[in-house]
């Protein structure tokens with residue numbers, strides 16, 4: 001099972017190392033980890049997607065909470081949340097195929113960022129399933145390069 | 160008035176009540192040692208190895224309950240602390256290490272004696288800091304001590320570049336030490352405590368299982384009152400020894416791999432486990448799926464990550480053992496009828512009687528006998544520190560402790576070389592106690608240089624080496640589980656023709672200007688112990704004990720704790 005957790009952490013050197021060290025030392029299986037700034041200048045927010053059963057998820061949450069540099073942990077297990085990943089894909093696209101690829105991009109509401117003689121670069125934001133769907137359709141053209149930013153998440157509503 | 164960074168560090172140590180630091184200087188901490196030169200309140204113990212300094216700070220902390228402090232220079236000095244930090248962290252010992260770092264502008268340059276100290280020590284510290292501004296020292300030190308001793312205690316390292324030790328600023332005597340991401344819960348949830356107590360009172364076969372949390376929170380008295388009030392059997396982990404009187408008949412011994420048959424029987428047959436400050440370590444549970452099959456589990460621990468980590472707790476209480484036990488005692492005061500555990504205790508007593516801890520009492524000088532004699536002659540009043548190996552287990556089995564902080568041992572990490580420096584630190588903390596280092600011949604050689612520290616500072620400990628000329632614990636495993644194929648365990652001569660052994664520990668003791676003794680016969684043990692107790696300086700005692708004695712009972716690694724091999 002995949003779970004999404006967010007952690008507000010001190011925005012200072014060594015914090016990311018301590019958290020990634022925790023994951024490697026405890027052999028937690030991390031699918032995705034992102035860090036970025038928040039509305040508070042000295043607080044960073046990490047979004048972590050971890051694979052494991054409930055017991056592992058519970059340990060991850062507790063271990064994160066235990067670190068003095070972690071200010072707050074949000075476990076999205078029992079609440080509605082929004083999550084998004086962002087990806088850039090460079091696909092082979094000869095002139096003859098551009099039309100098809102633009103069509104796929106439109107279906108997924110992706111942006112075309114760059115076009116060269118034989119490639120196109122597409123930007124796509126969405127849930128993981130959406131990104132994976134797009135990748136499936138683009139793969140036959142030949143993916144030259146792909147990068148994903150990792151998942152970010154936030155709870156719905158006023159919270 | 161402006162002070163130099165080094166002076167501020169010392170001011171902070173004074174503020175925290177530190178009277179002793181253990182360490183070795185080097186290029187990057189000369190400013191700090193320079194400041195120590197004029198300091199009247201803090202005594203420096205110059206050790207002979209930084210690992211020794213760390214273990215001394217640790218032994219000091221475990222014996223006193225205060226926070227131990229060690230100091231090392233950058234690079235090799237700092238890396239030499241790593242084993243000591245890991246040892247302390249795993250046993251939840253409050254300790255602060257201050258290390259020098261190369262000057263700020265060279266950090267990250269592979270400068271002379273530069274190591275990424277905060278990087279290297281991150282996994283072996285509860286928290287660590289690289290100070291980049293002299294104005295941060297006071298606050299950082301305050302946070303370091305707060306973190307080290309609060310919640311689940313642990314290690315904190317502060318790395319200070321040498322230019323920052325020399326830079327000046329105003330000293331802030333009362334910085335804010337609060338940390339917004341750190342709020343250990345102390346008292347526990349009152350409703351949950353009530354639920355937990357009610358569950359305990361509904362049991363027919365209760366086993367109280369207490370560990371190091373009882374010692375570090377100072378809850379021995381509360382635990383003792385609680386257990387006596389309920390008249391329930393109690394087992395203590397290696398780290399919990401002394402948390403309940405070892406001579407009380409409610410105490411049924413340590414559980415697990417080298418535990419008593421009675422304690423393991425109790426786990427396998429109880430209907431309720433009350434875990435207090437104990438973390439269901441694999442050395443205790445054996446095969447987890449077969450552990451305590453009939454029991455509900457109530458677990459009290461200050462560290463939420465220790466709860467339900469290995470064994471799922473039915474009723475968890477996150478809180479300080481002392482505070483939670485106090486609240487339970489108050490609730491218990493209002494309860495008329497508590498369960499009657501008499502017949503349950505009788506069941507356990509049958510096992511105890513049938514399988515007591517014992518050793519062959521023949522003409523041979525056996526290691527257990529030596530410990531037994533120490534126990535009898537000191538009337539159980541000594542502070543015992545151990546190295547790691549068979550002798551460590553025998554010390555636990557044959558010396559009984561009625562009080563906390565009297566049995567000090569590296570339980571979690573199992574660090575050979577802990578005993579001698581640990582004993583020196585403990586003696587510094589408790590100068591009026593008789594301190595005995597129950598040691599192995601292998602372990603002693605891992606930090607033997609600290610005999611010089613003991614000599615120079617007039618620290619008296621008894622180094623009782625149970626010399627079996629083997630890395631005995633490993634030899635035992637090879638004998639029992641690897642068809643007696645002894646590989647890399649013989650410390651004496653490799654030639655089967657002679658029985659020579661080096662070093663001669665008696666001469667080693669003498670070489671350090673101390674007393675050295677060799678004891679070869681059982682009949683000489685009492686007189687030797689009395690002589691050592693009467694001597695005013697450290698004594699190195701080389702007890703030439705039976706070479707292939709085994710620690711029993713033993714539960715093979717990975718087996719269920721009722722699959723016990725005992726003395727035949």
Ligand SMILES: Cc1ncc(C[n+]2csc(CCOP(=O)(O)OP(=O)(O)O)c2C)c(N)n1
Pocket residue numbers: 546547548549550551573574575576598599600601602603625627629630631632633
């Ligand atoms: C630093 C370190 N290295 C290796 C070990 C593995 N080990 C555990 S017990 C032991 C043997 C200890 O020998 P000794 O000190 O003579 O004690 P004995 O078992 O003979 O009583 C060894 C090598 C360890 N615990 N610590």
Ligand SMILES: [Mg+2]
Pocket residue numbers: 548599600601625626627628629630631
């Ligand atoms: Mg030995």
